[in-house]
Amino acid sequence: MSVLLYRLGRFCYRSRRLVAALWVAALVLLGVGSAIFAEPAVTSFSLPGTESQEALDLLKDRFPDAPSDGAVARIVFIDDGGITTPEVQAEVRAVLADVSSIGQVAAVADPYASGMVSDDTTTALAEVTFSVPFAEIDDENREAVLDVVKDAGTDALQVEAGGDALEPAPAVGGELIGLAVAAGVLIITFGSLLAAGMPLATGITGVMAGVLGITIAGGFVDLGATTPILALMLGLAVGIDYALFIVSRFRHELRSGRAGDDAIGRALGTAGSAVVFAGLTVVIALAGLTVVNIGLLTEMGLAAAATVAVTVLVALTLLPALLGFVGPRILVRRPKTRPLATPGSGHPTHPTHPTHSEGSTLGSRWIRSVTRHPGVVVAVVMVGLLVAITPILGLRLGLPDQGTYAQDTTQRRAYDAIAQAFGSGVNGPLLVVVDAASAPDPDAAVAAIRSATGVTHGVAKVSQAQWNQDHDTAVLSVTPSSGPNSEDTSGVVERLRDRVDAIAHQFDADLTVTGNTALLIDFTDKMSGALLPYLLLVIGLSFLLLMAVFRSVLVPLKATLGFLLTLGVTFGCLVAVFQWGWLEWAGIEPTDTISPVLPLLIIGMVFGLAMDYEVFLVSRMREEYVHGAGPTAAVTMGFKHGARVVAAAALIMISVFGGFILGEAADLAQLGVALAIAVGVDAFIVRMTLVPAVLTLVGERAWWLPRWLDHLLPNLDVEGERLNHTLAAAELVTEPSPSQP
Known part of the structure; x- marks a missing residue:
């Protein structure tokens, strides 16, 4: 691998114009393709094998003419003086008339005719049904509804709007702040604008190619609105980081006096090998989401994995080409000093290696402290991490809804007003679908089911049955006493599916419960059930890969245990921030629950990112050990x-992920917080503190591998030892000479 990457680096460096032209042509083609095949994102998802999905499929079959896929908005009117006075009714109907004239609005329910007026006659609720699903609503029409609502309010009449149709589409923008911070970190790390620009250019190129490819794929398969955003988030972070490691090694080789093409070849043969296997670990973790068998997660995982693969390809090809244009100018300009002279001659010479002072830096002081007292360090770190993990005991999964929006949004005010006037359950009604096709008396069966449903604990209201044309299927709308994210509502769904379904069977009928709330409950249950199998799959595959990379049993084991600690702290902090509201003072609104999508995504992404730092840091330690350093010396020099560079990479990732905290979407904010915390904990506490302490404690045993296993595993040569032998044998390396581009 290292020899192949060496040759690839030299080729791209020497053929820089060709390589750069090919990447420009690829981006142009991808851009044209995305313009041709781009389709609106899909916000719905299916859950094969769940009761709620079976009920939805039955509804489509038995109620073919029902406009079940049209998005719904809710407009709330509040007047403390009375919402039923003739004057207020005229104002309400005037607002609804304006809304009904907006394009794509199919129907507007009059609250006075539908009976949606609160008992105290201060609040009225009107439902607005669109003729198209959420994803197909034009932004102008969505904004037009919001504008009508905004202009309708008076001193006496308060008008708010919410509902799925007015859900803001996921958007990017906050990550630009993270990108600016990342640029600053790169400038500080390299001390050069030119050097800092290389990782940024390659990272952005990789993300552009990945996201454009995802857009093209959206023309052939249904993709969710968050799919490209997730790919952007992860691809940008790892793309910059991978390029950072290669550029750093390239500069090191240049300072050692090597020619430009030899320097980039060696950089790719060593740091590039680490990039390949770090990227492969991320790809394995993300592609493993397919085992969950949920379309939403499968597409997100594969799209993000493909984007990471593209960023690796960009780092291995386009980056060497760009460095070929820059050459030794990428080094920091230093004050001119008097050149060394060869004794007996008047000609200056260049030192074989640059002189590095062994001054006391923060990094050197830190690693000396860690290796001097490794046992104490391990004990202190473990205690601290275990304390930070404890909030995970209160973890509660559930999808954020408009009740978790910021207090100053109309969606949040509408949600709260509905809950106060009509009960929390109105924000998350359930649908009971009765298949009475086999029942001898369908009317008696549905009547018994409706009666049993009405007396079920936690049910506030049951509607009259709505029959299909064949009179063999009925639908009951059930309003729980609790909100959609409440544990009590989950209990209501369970009781309906258990006790009331048993009554349905007595009449030879089948009962299923669905609706958005039930669908999300099933989604959460399916996510929870997939956690352990997915975790074991990812850890198992990556353990084998790391064992081949490091030729060790203990190092992959330590890496995996470190990841589990990072994962525990991440979820503990999520609970503290979003369920307990510890950062509400900083503008991060608590959501009471954690999105059920996040655990699987976080496991995949955090494992991949954690292994990145493990590979980059420990591979350098192994390189020193393979080249003859003692165990502790190898840890110290490798560190x-x-x-x-690892610290800079971590700060870059934290910056990029932190940018997504500023978005309105609660699930993206949770993901941004989780990944930022995970990267910080894993890089600075686990990999840069716990790992060197453990390696110091175990000494030579860290690199032990049974002989029989050594013969079975492929030698991936991440440290570049085979490359050194190959270059020496081919006499490609002579005494280092002044660098040339």
Whole structure:
């Protein structure tokens, strides 16, 4: 692998114009393709094998003419003086008339005719049904509804709007702040605008190619609105980081006096090998989401994995080409000093290696402290991490709804007003679908089911049955006493599916419960059930890969245990921030629950990112060990070489992920917080503190591998030892000479 990457690096460096032209042509083609095949994102998802999905499929079959896929908005009117006075009714109907004239609005329910007026006659609720699903609503029409609502309010009449149709589409923008911070970190790390620009250019190129490819794929398969955003988030972070490691090694080789093409070849043969296997670990973790068998997660995982693969390809091809244009100018300009002279001659010479002072830096002081007292360090870190993990005991999964929006949004005010006037359950009604096709007396069966449903604990209201044309299927709308994210509502669904379904069977009928709330409850249950199998799959495959990379049993085991600690702290912090509201003072609104999508995504992404730092940092330690350093010396020297770059990479990732905290979408904010915390904990506490302490404690045993296993595993040569032998044998390397582009 290292020899192949060496040759690839030299080729791209020397053929830089060709390589750059090919990437420009690829981006142009992808851009044209995305313009041709781009389709609106899909916001719905299916859950094969769940009761709620079976009920939805039955409804489509038995109620073919029902406009079940049209998005719904809700408009709330509040007047403390009375919402039923003739004057107020005229104002309400005037607003609804304006809304009904907006394009794509199919129907507007009059609250006075439908009976949606609160008992205290202060609040009225009107439902607005669109003729198209959420994804097909034009932004102008959505904004037009919001504008009508905004202009309708008076001193006496308060008008608010919410509902799925007015859900703001996921958007990007906050990550630009993270990108600016990342640029600052790169400038500080390299001390050069030119050097800092290389990782940024390649990272952005990789993300552009990945996201454009996802857009093209959206023309052939249904993709969710968050799919490209997730790919952007992860691809940008790892793309910049991967390029950072290669550029750092390239500069090191240049300072050692090597020619430009030889320097980039060696950089790709060593740091590039680490990039390949770090990227492969991320791809394995994300592609593993397919085992969950949920379309939403499968598409998100595969799209993000493909984007990471593209960023690796960009780092291995386009980056060497760009470095070929820059050459030794990428080094920081230093004050001119008097050149060394060869004794007996008047000609200056260049030192074989640059002189590095062994001054006391923060990194060197840190690693000396860690290796001097490794046992104490391990004990202190473990206690601290275990304390930070404890909030995970209160973890509660559930999809955020408009009740978790910021207090100053009309969606949040509408949600709260509905809950106060009509009960929390109105924000999340359930649908009971009765298949009475086999029942001898369908009317008696549905009447018994409706009666049993009405007396079920936690049910506030049951509607009259709505029959299909064949009179063999009925639908009951059930309003729970609790909100859609409440545990009590989950209990209502369970009781309906258990006790009331048993009554249905007595009449030879089948009962299923569905609706958005039930669908999300089933979604949460399916996510929870998939956690352990997915975790074991990802850890198992990546353990084998790391064992081949490091030729060790203990290092992959330590890496995996470190990941589990990071994962525990991440979820503990999510509970503290979003369920307990510890950062509400900083503008991060608590959501009471954690999105059920996040655990699987976080496991995949955090494992991949954690292994990145493990590969980059420990591979350099192994490189020193393979080249003859003692165990503790290898840890110390490897840390000194890699710590600065790993720290910069972690700060870049934290910046990029932190940018997504500023978005309105609660699930993206949760993901941004989780990944930022995970990267910080894993890089600075686990990989840069716990790992060197453990390696110091175990000494030589860290690199032990049974002989029989050594013969079975492929030698991936991440440290570049085979490359050195190959170059020496081919006499490609002579005494280092002044660098040339």
